[in-house]
Amino acid sequence: MNFFKTLPVVSAALMLHATPASAQDSRQVKEPQTPVICSVLPAQLESGKAESTDARAPDTRRLQAAIDACQSGQAVRLISRNGKTAFLSGALQLRSGVSIVLDAGVTVYTSTNPKDFDRGNGACGTNDDKGKGCKPFITADRTQGSGIYGDGVIDGQGGERILGKDESWWQIARRAQKENNRQNVPRLLEVTQSDNFTLHRITLRNSPNFHVTLNQVNGFTAWGVRIDTPANARNTDGIDPISSRNITIANTYIRTGDxxxxxxxxxxxxxxxxxxxxxxxxxxxxxxxxxxxxxxxxxxxxxxxxxxxxxxxxxxxxxxxxxxxxxxxxxxxxxxxxxxxxxxxxxxxxxxxxxxxxxxxxxxxxxxxxxxxxxxxxxxxxxxxxxxxxxxxxxxxxxxxxxxxxxxxxxxxxxxxxxxxxxxxxxxxxxxxxxxxxxxxxxxTLKRPQLDAVAAQQFSYAEVLKYAGMPGNEKADPWDPLSAPIAANPDLLPDYIVDAGVKADDVHSFNRVQDAVSRAIADAEKKADKGKRIYILVKPGTYRELVYVPAVDSPITLYGTDAAKTKISANLDAAVTGSVYQSRFASQFNKTHASITAMYESLKDRPALGTFGTGVLWVKSKSFEAKNLTIENAYNKDVGNARADCPAGVCPDAGVYAQTKMVHHQALAVMLDGADKTHFDGVRMLGFQDTLYMRSGANGETARYFFNHAYVEGDVDFIFGDATAYFYQSEIKALGDRGNAYMAAPSTNINSRYGFVFDHCRFTHDGSANSLAGKFYLARQWFHNERCTPYGVVPVPGYDCQLGQVDVYAAPNGTITKKTLESVGKMVVMNSVIGAHIHPLQPWSDWNKYGTLPYRPAQYSSDDYWANLKASKIDPVKQLGYPGPMTPMRVFLAELNNTDE
Structure with missing residues (x-):
């Protein structure tokens, strides 16, 4: 053992491991999780510094009212809206169990009006021999489980002129030092006689006095916090635990004046x-x-x-x-x-x-x-x-x-x-x-980027459904599905009727839906007016079968009168072999039209069906319509989907090889396969993983799908694909059987105008414990067919992932194609209600974890795409042939005017 050892010149490194020691917080501390959101307050002030006026700070009352109305264990969330990012407030009192969450880009400025902090004797903003004339900006007194979270900023404005005076808070503090007395200025946060208070990721800056003081606190965590105040700002301590116990300050950055x-x-x-x-x-x-x-x-x-x-x-x-x-x-x-x-x-x-x-x-x-x-x-x-x-x-x-x-x-x-x-x-x-x-x-980086009013116009119903053609070369081809007869809900006259409860003639009446579709196609081929729409009415009942609709000249409308009572259901998952598939369903394809039989035969000899062979309703016909039906893939519906994703010992912690050996649960209810101008109205789609799959057309040609008054439920990636889809007045329900859930997984080509748009929708959940934890996501961008990632570091000796002709990985080297890189995924949610199950700070997820082979970070725009490529081992100019970043910037993920529950 040696004492001080001299070191003439040394550069510096920080060891980032730790071993157990008795001298430390007695708690087992992990990174905090954001509480459930009780209410959302949008900013009403423009970006930049908020100045106090003769009136009291404008946001004090509504912030305090929201805190007072919030239940224990929940949080008030502060968000930006339409370019307004600032709040201006006087003293606030946190209630027990109630927290505040500040979105990235949001700044809460403390008032420079001493009246907003005065304890009642008019001393705040003056110097005297006591120095106790101001309330803190935020007080947490006798609280349990309260905190402040988020990537936003609380700015104490210590260097700004105090209203009605010629000095700043810091200047009167410096004067008090010269005059040998004490300044009356507010602290930023004071926690007293409280248990388990949390600061997570928040930035605190420019406090007039101490930033954080803890008095008789048991349990405090500051994780990922930044404290930033000039070196000459007197008495601006960062974090001061006083007569307190069980304190952890981790992953923090602190520069201050004391x-x-x-x-x-x-x-x-x-x-x-x-x-x-x-x-x-x-x-x-x-x-x-x-x-x-x-x-x-x-x-x-x-x-x-x-x-x-x-x-x-x-x-x-x-x-x-x-x-x-x-x-x-x-x-x-x-x-x-x-x-x-x-x-x-x-x-x-x-x-x-x-x-x-x-x-x-x-x-x-x-x-x-x-x-x-x-x-x-x-x-x-x-x-x-x-x-x-x-x-x-x-x-x-x-x-x-x-x-x-x-x-x-x-x-x-x-x-x-x-x-x-x-x-x-x-x-x-x-x-x-x-x-x-x-x-x-x-x-x-804003984790919840918002559209402005101008950009929002590009995502209107008419604009999104207006264009068709190849990505990057789409042409105007207006389509207005709301003007179609099924949208108006008239009494449609059926050409064919399906009713499981009557004896069928197999000419105009049928017991199975597939038989009616097959006969309708055969009859249409014999008619002179081959392009006339065919209407097939499905009477209430449960039809346990598959329904395949091939590409035909005559568009088909499949409709019922009551979706809750009219269900097409089958049990089919990705692991089913072709032989098992035949044993279950061969009989229903014995006498079908040749085009339907061909769809069946394309699957029957597969070693395993794979995701894309599991559709209960598989549609390839353009201009297809469905109304008032329930389509269900019944896989796991009787037992639930909460099975282990990994067999014991195969992929613990989903490490480097995340998902490569995982047990998956893909089972499609609906597959829309290049069926441009498909319209679903009042249709319910039930499943777990991969409920609704929407594919583009041949060679990536745009395929447009419209869903009105629809209902889709599932747990993982249950609305996915590379098509253009517009969901209007619909409900998207997350089932919380599994610990992770992603509502959507778009894989839109970077050159396509649009991906998925949700307008006036509701994102709901099943009330399960997993859902109420608030850790689910609106979407993750499907990193299509990836085998290795060029993004970040994968802990494999000699690991390398370069641009190539195929997506392949054989440790430690792999290649990734341009097509996979350009499957960026686009989705916009607007005018919608987002439930408490969605992660309130970061509703858009990365594709898998950093450091794993399938990892890709969430990309909110074409600027992110460019920056990620520049940071990778793939040169976007020399290897991909791009002239530069896209101009103007293209939106990939965004929101507008949403309400969080």
Whole structure:
């Protein structure tokens, strides 16, 4: 074991692993999950800074009202709308169990009007000898399970002029320092006597005073938080746990004007069980303990921390005016540079302090700590009777550092090394090679991009259904299905009738739907008017059969009178073999028209049917219509679909080879196969995985499908394909049998004008626990036929995925085709109601997890597509022949005017 080891010049890296230690949060902390949303508030102010006026802040009342109306365990969500992204508010009170979620791109500005924070005596915005005249912006008092979530920003406007004054909040704080009094300014967030408070991903900036203070809190998690305030802003601590326990601060970025983190313990009791892990500090006064320690501080773990430009680094500060016992403090895997006092453990913080509360620092351990630039090293125990006890392992300091030590007891073998001049090499000289990450900029990718009014016009019913032809060369071919007879709901005159309850003549009446379709096609071929529409009425009943509609000249309308009582149902899944398929269904194709028989024969000899052979209703005929019917694939409908996706031990955690060995449950209710101008009205489609599949025409030619008053249910990718589809006044219901659910999986070609559009629809759920967890997605973009990914890193030695002629992977190399890359997937949801089952912050999912072979990130626009290619191993100009990014930018995923339940 060695003490300080000199290091002349070292670049820096941060080790990102951790081993168990007794000094840490006693909870098992994982990344927080966003609560269920109780209400949604759209921004009403334009982007940019929101300024206070003589009136009170305009959003205070409606924010507080929404918080007060929200039930415990739920959250108020703040969103942007139509270019408005800002809120302006005065003091708010969080209720127990209630949280706030800020969407990316949303900023909540705190008021600069002191009246919005005043405690009633008019002191807020002034200096006096007390400094307690302002309420915090957000107070959480005696709460349980509350929090603030999201990728948005809370801006305290500390540098802005206070309304009615010539100074900012920060300026009066600096003046108070000169005048030896105290400023009355608001803190940003104050949590008191509360349990399990959470900050997740939120950015806090420009606080007038402390950003986050915790008083007598048991259970606090700050995960992925950014705190950003200038270095000269006085008293703007980042996070201060005070007399609190079980605290985790992880994956944070903090630059501020005072302590980045300050652990304190005053008269209200001890502070213990603290973890600060995987974080980066910039300007500020460092990773501090103190100066109040009289309540006792113990069990602190600081692991995987970089500090670059703080005034102090690892710091314990106290004195006899408020000293106490600080013990069992473990600093591990720490990289420090450009810091004046990299290690500063001082029991005489206030040089003129008076009192009898002696600071005692015991069991302080430093492991794998590297100080890369010169600075003062201070290890100062109180006196010989109260020495500081320190254990050091693989601690490296710059050779030019000044070392001040007094009343110091070094444990283990470190004492001998200390006397030798600290001239050993590091056990890990590359520890800090990648440590010092740049502070993340404030530009964030919107996870819920919104259409503006102009762009929305392009997604109207008439525009979406207007174009047909090859992608990139589509021509106007207007189609208005709402003007068709079935949309008007008249009394249609049937040419043929299907009724399972009567004796059929097999000429005009039939017991099976397929027989009626077959006869209708044969009869139409004999007529002079081959293009005349054929109407087939299906009477109430359950028809257990397959129905195939081949491409024919005479369009067919298949309709019932009551969808709830008229069902076509069959049980067929992707794993069924051709021989089993024959045994179940061969008899119904014995005497069908040759074109129908050909569809059957294309499947009957397959080793397994695969997804595309499982359709209960398979339509290839253009201008097909269906009304008031239920189409069901009954696979698993009797037992539910909650089976393991992976056999035991085959693909644990869906790792690198995610989905390549998984058990799938594909079973189509409806397959529309190049059947342009197909119209479903009042049709119910039931299934689990892959309920409705919509294919484009030959060679990718546009195929348009319209669904009015439709109902589609399922669990995974249950509306999918590369066609153009418009869902109007329809319900899309997620069944929560399985832990993950995706409503849609579009695979639209990048050159196609449109993919899926949902207008005035409702996205509902079955009320199951999985649904109510709020982790389901509107869609993921089907990465069609992928075998390897060029996006990101896959942890396979020698892994490589390049552009090629086929989609193939044979570890560690693979190729991916241009066609697969260009299957980008497009979907727009507007004027719709989105249920609580949909992930409120990120309703659009990646295709599989990062680091797996089938991974592709969600791409919201053609700009994302271009950026992802540029970041991959595929050059979009040299290899794909693109002249540059698409101009104007094309929308892939977007929303407009939706309401979240």
């Amino acid at each position: 302590d980045n983190v300050a652990i304190k313990a005053g008269n209200n009791g001890p502070t213990e069980n603290i973890t600060i892990r995987n974080s980066h500090f910039y300007s500020g006064h460092g990773m501090s303990i103190g100066s109040e320690t009289n309540g006792g501080v113990s069990n602190v773990l600081v692991d995987n921390l970089s500090m670059d430009g703080t005034t102090s680094g690892l710091r314990i500060k106290s004195d006899v005016s408020r000293g106490g016992l600080v013990q069992n403090i473990n600093y591990r895997n720490v990289c420090i540079r450009n810091v004046k006092a990299p290690i500063d453990f001082d029991t005489h913080y206030g040089k003129d302090a008076r009192g009898s509360q002696i600071p005692q620092y015991r069991d302080i351990k430093l492991e794998h700590v590297q100080v890369l630039t010169p600075g003062r090293i201070i290890l100062q125990g109180y006196d010989a009777s109260h020495p500081m006890t320190v254990r050091l392992q693989d601690v490296v300091i710059d050779a030019s550092s000044a070392i001040q030590r007094e009343h110091l007891q070094l444990l283990g073998d470190a004492g001998a090394a200390a006397q030798s001049g600290f001239n050993a090499e590091s056990a890990n000289p590359k520890q800090c090679d990648q440590a010092f990450a740049a502070f993340p900029d404030n530009v964030v």
